[in-house]
């Protein structure tokens with residue numbers, strides 16, 4: 144017989160308690176404390192990590208593996224990812240012993256209806272992201288009370304004031320344990336923990352998304368400069384207010 148879950152306290156109250164748990168902390172210590180608090184069922188409820196298995200993703204995956212390797216990890220496979228990312232996803236999951244990787248894809252019928260030739264990214268990248276990322280993740284997040292992302296404030300002006308714990312439009316708590324991390328901190332953490340590195344890092348890629356929309360960055364460029372280069376697009380839509388009614392990571 145299934146046991147009913149006790150009702151969660153109001154979201155604002157839980158966010159206040161989550162913020163109290165990270166008071167006075169910084170760096171990796173803050174991130175781990177944020178995750179620990181969020182994984183407390185009384186505070187975070189049912190939580191998933193949304194991961195792109197991109198450049199820095201292994202940092203959060205490693206922390207989650209230390210706390211609860213059975214936590215659901217949602218991986219959006221747009222079917223336009225680099226083969227290296229797919230290979231890396233398997234390598235990291237095995238290395239860390241992650242037990243619940245859920246691969247999320249757009250339904251075949253929807254792809255055939257809206258992007259039969261697979262070139263929508265070229266003509267309308269916002270529609271492509273909505274089809275291949277935003278809508279699939281919205282469906283996958285149904286039933287979760289919170290989701291963990293790997294976003295950092297320094298990555299974009301749109302993220303400059305991002306809190307560690309925030310609300311979304313779907314009555315979920317969004318958890319950003321790396322919000323306050325500075326450039327280079329993730330790479331140092333990966334080295335110190337001897338974690339597997341994404342193979343494209345050695346080829347000049349610094350932020351890694353879908354193959355058609357990602358290029359290497361040059362010396363001195365912003366790490367996300369290679370995403371949608373020349374297209375005037377900076378976010379995939381997973382984190383814009385209009386789409387926070389149910390989706391995920393650090394794309």
Ligand code: SF4
Nearest residue numbers: 264268271272353356
């Ligand atoms: S990043 Fe590019 S290819 Fe990937 S879903 Fe968005 S527009 Fe499509």
